[in-house]
Amino acid sequence: MSVEAVRIPTQAGVARAAEKIAAILPPTPLLPFTCREQQVYAKAECLQPIGVFKIRGAWHRLSDLTEEERAAGVVGVSSGNHAQGVAWAARRLGIAAAIVMPADAPQVKLARVRELGAEVVTYDRRTEDRDAISRALAAERDATLVHAFGDAWVIEGQGSTGIELSAQMQALAGGDPTRIITPLGGGGLAAGLALACPDAEIVGVEPEGWDDVARSLATGTIQRVAADAPATACDALQTPATWPVNFAVLNGRISAVTVSEAEVRAAQRFAFAQLRLVLEPGGATALAAALAGKVALDGRTALVLSGGNTDAASFARVLEEAA
Amino acid sequence: MSVEAVRIPTQAGVARAAEKIAAILPPTPLLPFTCREQQVYAKAECLQPIGVFKIRGAWHRLSDLTEEERAAGVVGVSSGNHAQGVAWAARRLGIAAAIVMPADAPQVKLARVRELGAEVVTYDRRTEDRDAISRALAAERDATLVHAFGDAWVIEGQGSTGIELSAQMQALAGGDPTRIITPLGGGGLAAGLALACPDAEIVGVEPEGWDDVARSLATGTIQRVAADAPATACDALQTPATWPVNFAVLNGRISAVTVSEAEVRAAQRFAFAQLRLVLEPGGATALAAALAGKVALDGRTALVLSGGNTDAASFARVLEEAA
Numbered sequence A, B: 001m002s003v004e005a006v007r008i009p010t011q012a013g014v015a016r017a018a019e020k021i022a023a024i025l026p027p028t029p030l031l032p033f034t035c036r037e038q039q040v041y042a043k044a045e046c047l048q049p050i051g052v053f054k055i056r057g058a059w060h061r062l063s064d065l066t067e068e069e070r071a072a073g074v075v076g077v078s079s080g081n082h083a084q085g086v087a088w089a090a091r092r093l094g095i096a097a098a099i100v101m102p103a104d105a106p107q108v109k110l111a112r113v114r115e116l117g118a119e120v121v122t123y124d125r126r127t128e129d130r131d132a133i134s135r136a137l138a139a140e141r142d143a144t145l146v147h148a149f150g151d152a153w154v155i156e157g158q159g160s161t162g163i164e165l166s167a168q169m170q171a172l173a174g175g176d177p178t179r180i181i182t183p184l185g186g187g188g189l190a191a192g193l194a195l196a197c198p199d200a201e202i203v204g205v206e207p208e209g210w211d212d213v214a215r216s217l218a219t220g221t222i223q224r225v226a227a228d229a230p231a232t233a234c235d236a237l238q239t240p241a242t243w244p245v246n247f248a249v250l251n252g253r254i255s256a257v258t259v260s261e262a263e264v265r266a267a268q269r270f271a272f273a274q275l276r277l278v279l280e281p282g283g284a285t286a287l288a289a290a291l292a293g294k295v296a297l298d299g300r301t302a303l304v305l306s307g308g309n310t311d312a313a314s315f316a317r318v319l320e321e322a323a
Helices: A011-022 A055-063 A067-072 A081-093 A107-115 A130-141 A152-173 A188-196 A212-219 A244-250 A261-275 A285-291 A312-322 B011-022 B055-063 B067-072 B081-093 B107-115 B130-141 B152-173 B188-196 B212-219 B244-250 B261-275 B285-291 B312-322
Strands: A030-035 A038-044 A074-077 A097-102 A119-123 A144-146 A179-183 A201-207 A254-259 A301-305 B030-035 B038-044 B074-077 B097-102 B119-123 B144-146 B179-183 B201-207 B254-259 B301-305
Touching: A011 A055, A011 A152, A011 A188, A030 A152, A030 A261, A038 A152, A055 A081, A055 A144, A055 A152, A074 A081, A074 A130, A081 A097, A081 A107, A097 A107, A097 A130, A107 A119, A119 A130, A130 A144, A152 A188, A152 A244, A152 A301, A179 A188, A179 A285, A188 A201, A188 A244, A201 A212, A201 A285, A212 A244, A212 A254, A254 A261, A254 A285, A261 A285, A261 A312, A261 B312, A285 A301, A312 B261, A312 B312, B011 B055, B011 B152, B011 B188, B030 B152, B030 B261, B038 B152, B055 B081, B055 B144, B055 B152, B074 B081, B074 B130, B081 B097, B081 B107, B097 B107, B097 B130, B107 B119, B119 B130, B130 B144, B152 B188, B152 B244, B152 B301, B179 B188, B179 B285, B188 B201, B188 B244, B201 B212, B201 B285, B212 B244, B212 B254, B254 B261, B254 B285, B261 B285, B261 B312, B285 B301
Parallel strands: A038 A301, A074 A097, A074 A144, A097 A119, A179 A201, A179 A301, A201 A254, B038 B301, B074 B097, B074 B144, B097 B119, B179 B201, B179 B301, B201 B254
Antiparallel strands: A030 A038, B030 B038
16 A cells, blocks of 8 residues: 555544553653753653654554455655654564665665664765655555645654653653654654644754744744755754655644754764653754753753764764864 | 761672662663673763762662751762762752862863752862861761771662672673673772672773772772873763772672773764763773773673763864874
């Protein structure tokens, strides 16, 4: 099955996803720390078994497939983190998975997807259209296409982060989160958080030059990243544009800010020294925005540390910049 | 008050410490991962607010002081991690703290103790006796001496790690831990775990050449580290000898193995890549022993990742060794 009517993600769907995920994965910790003299809380999704929150959406999607759909397999499309989520869930459910990944994805991500038993199909990020390739592959195999963010199940699954976070914030700080700051790429996690936590302000954080969602929110229509967008270390956030299923949730509901590459590296160093956590660049943008004073903070502000899949050489260079 | 009768740590004391600590600190996560094709569980004490388990014993000790004792202040003695625990607890309780630290302690540890508001008194690790210096300082001020490991409260407090770990293992793996592998320096944490988990096998892991506890266990009497012990990156485990209050618990109860410096660095890299955690060398010895096949593993084996206070330059060098 390669085409179906677009399902709209719902708050009830997020709640159901959270229950399914709680049954197989312990909650990631919500870690209190001091940022600009304010106690805030970090949701450490980098501590998921695959090092990133993407395990949530992939699990919700794949575990909802019918027996017939499972037998036909799945096709994922991803810069590397969603790929690991799909591969992890597929292996656990005994489903064949093929993942369409950019040939220049971090080696550590390519290797891990293969280790998890998935087939990797590479494409050239500059000249080829990953969505067209993955659609064709899914059609050819009659497999289910599992998009990295433009999918109701994936959005609902990522939203389970907000359900966990709210329960933990209540226990630690006596109330629901007032504000959640999150890395923002295609808008799967941000849309999920918006559905999960209807009373919280949601602030997405994009890398400079990759602010397509910020411009989409400003104009009320989906905008694309410029063809000459600058290089960014945030490979996980290099999405050309958000999708309608995401934008329908995000528009009028969230705000967005940007951070520089240097601010991202400073956040990686802060997480190393103060939280003893490894963050990949794209997983550090929310922390970067908080540290740089780009978002207001209060006593029930949470920020999502969304992933930690980076290679040793890159991380060593980030550390040495300050040493 | 600088002298008192030696109190013996008890299992009931560990239970009481665990309750006190649960009231102020959320549990650190117990993270499942695969080691030598076996699922095992890592207790991530590096995620404590001060980056190390030492916050537990310090809190149990200082919060049990009388009003009069609190007014007179405390003196700690530490290579840097216990120092941060005492400074953290003292600040929270409004107690003046002076910490005796080696002049060559990692800069990051010296700086953090000062940031937490404690007075730092340095000594020369090669020529001066830290216990004599700290006893004299405590006597001069009529302050309470809070030893890094040779103290019943400190042992009981560290033991709360085992209480948390057991509850988490029951939830994740359906039973109590069968074996707990832990870094081993003076024996505060190891003794606490032995009291907390009477049915678990406890395996302590010392750096090569710093195997004084292993030799003490073999001979049944407390042995000292050799005067010409090799250099080790595990500054947190550089204790010349365990103390009688610890050895009384450890002798006949635990076993000990050693790991090489290279095995420790390999474990730091594994934690970086597979767990997205920053470990200091001394916090990585249990993981090193597990990875190197020096301890048997089963489905309810836990290992303690005891601390993550390392500086950027040192960690970058460890990462680059493999890159």
